[in-house]
Amino acid sequence: MKAWQEIQLQALQTSDSEHQLFQAIAALGAELGFDYCAYGLRLALPLSNPKIVKVSNYPSAWQTQYQAKNYCAIDPTVKHALRSSQPILWTDGLFASTAAFWEEARSFGLRYGWAQSMRDVPGATGMLTLARSDEPLSKAELADKAFKMAWLTQTAHMALSRRLLPKLLPEADTKLSNREIAVLRWTADGKTAGEIADIMKITERTVNFHISNAAAKLNASNKTAAAVKAALLGFL
Amino acid sequence: MKAWQEIQLQALQTSDSEHQLFQAIAALGAELGFDYCAYGLRLALPLSNPKIVKVSNYPSAWQTQYQAKNYCAIDPTVKHALRSSQPILWTDGLFASTAAFWEEARSFGLRYGWAQSMRDVPGATGMLTLARSDEPLSKAELADKAFKMAWLTQTAHMALSRRLLPKLLPEADTKLSNREIAVLRWTADGKTAGEIADIMKITERTVNFHISNAAAKLNASNKTAAAVKAALLGFL
DNA sequence: CTAACAACTGTCAACATTGACAGCATATAC
DNA sequence: GTATATGCTGTCAATGTTGACAGTTGTTAG
Incomplete structure (x- = not known):
């Protein structure tokens, strides 16, 4: 299993297309016993309409459905992932309030699954899902693979x-x-600009000058948006 | 090693003091072969003077030194941790520009170490360090323990x-x-408040009312601070 | 029923911001 | 030497924000 890590790490470092990268990750997932692998990335920005990208080897009909019906918005695993980095298991309880969605997923063979999320830059959350059709996920299997799954998520x-x-x-x-x-x-x-001027011992005019330059660089329409963007991108 | 995980997880869930929690984590670190264990948490807020807490079983003289000389500000492992969740090894190269600091740490027996960071709520970064005095960290050992260390960090x-x-x-x-x-x-x-009023079909007055209520709850002195705080705490 | 809360609205004056104009000093990279 | 980036400063008018006043409506939990 050491080979697993070494060989695949190389793939991760050398491959330059997202597609190749994802293939390498899916292969690691497959070695852990999961037919399906999905990675989703959600940027917090813009806050009123966050950007989301998904890459998966799910049946393409299901990918289409998921997208079309905007299941992202109701998917309980996504909801969980946005709040916590704790791994989560697909259980009936989890999908209690979204039965139709759960049924539909199962009809595509997505029956037993596991997901975990993680952040790097403050405003970006990534979620890795591993799933399969056949074998339920036992407690023992989970305990056994927990380390590798945590590592794979990261x-x-x-x-x-x-x-x-x-x-x-x-x-x-x-x-x-x-x-x-x-x-x-x-x-x-x-x-306020005036207070910052006092703190930094420069003119209020200069403070506003820097703020508006920063806002321009960040594509922000005012200083509030600039401050939020800079903070969420980890510039501050 | 399954016992390791199970037994200690219980400790993590039941113990309610940070001290007990940290003991449990340090014990896991010890089983991985590290005498020393340190956890640091840095909140992004307030941005102009971020809050940092440290818990460790380092020699207390070193803890005192580190605090007194504000080594946090120059420690290259901390710098790395704030930018990336990639694990990092203590190497001469890493400490090239902070030789005095590195020498001093080594004089306290902190010679071979490894660290990784992670975030949950957007504005909080945690860093776990595992270190020891005696045995250098070989590539083989790292490869072997990478999974468990990733899991332990999380x-x-x-x-x-x-x-x-x-x-x-x-x-x-x-x-x-x-x-x-x-x-x-x-x-x-x-x-702006006026634009939001149009979007939400309410009065500008009402928009400002909500903003100022939110700012009061968040202890923010104006709407910019309120927006940044809310974003970094994951409320948006 | 009533208290508590969320949501909503009004006015007005002081204060802060943005945008558009224009210019200078210093350092570093080619 | 010259381009480029950074840092600094000025004025002015239009626009936006904040704070302090005072009040209505609807929902929910005890």
Whole structure:
């Protein structure tokens, strides 16, 4: 099983398309005994309409359905993943309030599953799901594989989010100057331009100058949006 | 090793003091072959002066030194942890620019170490360090233990941050109403009160009313601070 | 029933922000 | 030497925010 890790790690580091990367991760999932593997990445931004990308080897009819009916919005595993990094098992209890969705998933062979989420940059949550049709997931199997699944979640998220993030959110790649960062930090803590001017011993005019430069770089329409974006992207 | 997991998980779930929790985690670290274990939690808030808590079984003289000289600010492992969840090994290269710090740590027996970080709520980063005095960390050992260490990082962070967070940041426990959340979301995206009023078909006055209520709950001095805090605490 | 809460609305004055104009100093990279 | 980036400063008018006042309506839990 050491070979598993070594060989696949190479694939993760060398492959440059998301598709190849995902294949490598799905292969690791398969070795753990899961036919299906899905990775979803949700960026917090824009807050009023967060961006989501999904990659999976689910039956394509189910992928289509899931997308069309916007199941993302009701999927209890997604809901859980956004709140906690605790792994979660597909159980009847979990899907109690979304029976139709659960039935439909099962009809596509998605019966026994496990999922875990994780974050890197503050505003990006990744979720890895491993599933299969046949064998229920016993407690013993879970205990046995928990370590590897935790590792796989981390590895998958780090590898995939690194490629997907700049694509989805070009602002994630911009660089703020030191002054811009300092001014945004104080702004994010609720200081007015006047107060920041006193703190930093510069003119109020200069404070506003830095703020508006930062906002331009971040594609933010005002200083509130700039502060939130910078904070969620980990610039502060 | 299954016993390891089961027995200790119980400890993690039942013990209610951070101290007990940390003991359980340190015990798991010891079983992995590390004499020393340290957990640090950094809240992004307040942004201009982030809060940090440390728990460790390091020699107490070193803990005192580290605190007194504010080594947190220069420690390269901390710097790495804040940017990436990738595990990191203590190497000469890593400490190249902080030789004095590295020497001092080694003089306390902290010679071979490994660290990994992780986030849950967007604004909280936890870092687990495992270290020892004697045996260098070989590649083979790392490959062998990578899974368990990844799992331990996750487990430690989830258990410890859950207790530490509300203590450090009481706002993390408040509840915002649906309207407050909706208004803050649009605010965080850079909409003005007037625009939000149009979007939500309510008066500008009402928008400002919700914003100021939310700001009061979050202990924020204006809407920018409220939006940032709410975003970093995962309320949006 | 009643208390508590969420949601909603009004006015007005002080204060803060944004955007558009224009310019200078310093350091680093080619 | 020159381009580029960063940091700094100025003015002014339009627009937005905040705080302090005071009140209505509807829902929910005890």
